[in-house]
Amino acid sequence: MYICDLYDKELKYYCQRYSNNSNPAFTDQEIMTIYLFAGHCQKYFQIKDIHNFASEYLSSWFPELPSYQTFNLRLNRLDEAFRVLSQRLISSFMPADCDNGISLIDSLPVMTCAGRNRQGKVAREITSKGYCSTKNQYYYGLKLHALTLRREGKILFPDSLMFTPAEDNDLTAFKQLWGDHICDTRIFGDKIYSDFEYFSDDKKQKQNIEMFTPVKTVKGQSEQERQSRKAYNDLFSSAVSKIRQPIESFFNWLNEKTTIQRAQKVRSTKGLLIHTMGKIAIAFIYLIF
Structure with a gap:
């Protein structure tokens, strides 16, 4: 109905x-x-x-x-219909306990084939070759970028979900998809989102956003300077990683519910779009019930 x-x-x-x-x-x-x-x-x-x-x-x-x-x-x-359905499910049934002041961001690979020397032959117009550091694996496919809202003691809820070709850098995708549109939040991400120049005081004042990531080693930094800040950097990195850990659980939950990460049996562009948009709709249709 x-x-x-x-x-x-x-x-x-x-x-x-x-x-x-x-x-x-x-x-x-x-x-x-x-x-x-x-x-x-x-x-x-x-x-x-x-x-x-x-x-x-x-x-x-x-x-x-x-x-x-x-x-x-x-x-x-019906790929476009499933895309709109997914948007409506997420926007219409957002839980009341979402913390709009804290966002977590990361990406999940959606693989049409995997292997360093494999050549993707499906949906070439929207897929590309990428590398998944978590699995230490090269693959062809897409990336699912998730900007999620924190929920105390519960699984995260997506504020926005986007797909890009696998080769797209996560930070570049963030700048293109959300950089100028989000405001009034603190964002916790992986080291790849570390960009002090982009997330400057000027951007903080205009949009009231801050990006927190584990401390990234500065190229050319002396060993003495690195050791002098090691204790602080380790504690800060551990704190950020602890806060952003739930987004890993969110991706695990999404993959267990739908097997969205495995798209090896897809044979067309429209089939891949159904695989992605349809699986998101399957995962969040539970909100109605």
Whole structure:
């Protein structure tokens, strides 16, 4: 019912047809409902598994269910609808206990293939080669950038989620996506977000934002100076890492709920968009219930 209501209000404008088959017997609402139900409730994430489950157990609810090939084709045309759905789920059901004054930021690789010498052949127009330092692994795919809000004693909640090609630097992506738009918050990130020149006193005064990262070694710094500040730097870095640790838990939770990081079986650009946007919708559809 939620999908049907939102589709009639908004989603239909992102997947509207202008052909003689503009009102098919098996509707877009039914496709989205099956995809979300099978993923959220049954933990089926492969399109073939979702179709088999619907065909075997949900035939009385969806008597016009088409063949797997048609179902897959129709689903891949709904990538924009799933993107808007994900946005609405996050913006409409934000928990009241989110701390708007503290934000945590990081990125998660979404891999279409992995390996130093592997060449990605899927969705080349939106993917690229990147390196995941956490896994010490080269891969082809996307990066999911998450700017999240802190919640005391609970899993973080995303304020904004963005995808970029894997080669994009996290700091550069932050500057392009959020740098001039966010205000009145303290941000905790990894060392890669350390840029004293960008996060200057001038930016602090204009937007009231501060970026806290573990202390990054200064190139050319003498050993004597490094040792003199070692105790302070270690304590500060430990404090920042402790505060930003929940974002790792957030990514682990998202990956356990949806396997969003593994996109090796995707075979097209639209399929990759469904894999990413659809998985985010699956993860946050629980907010309604």
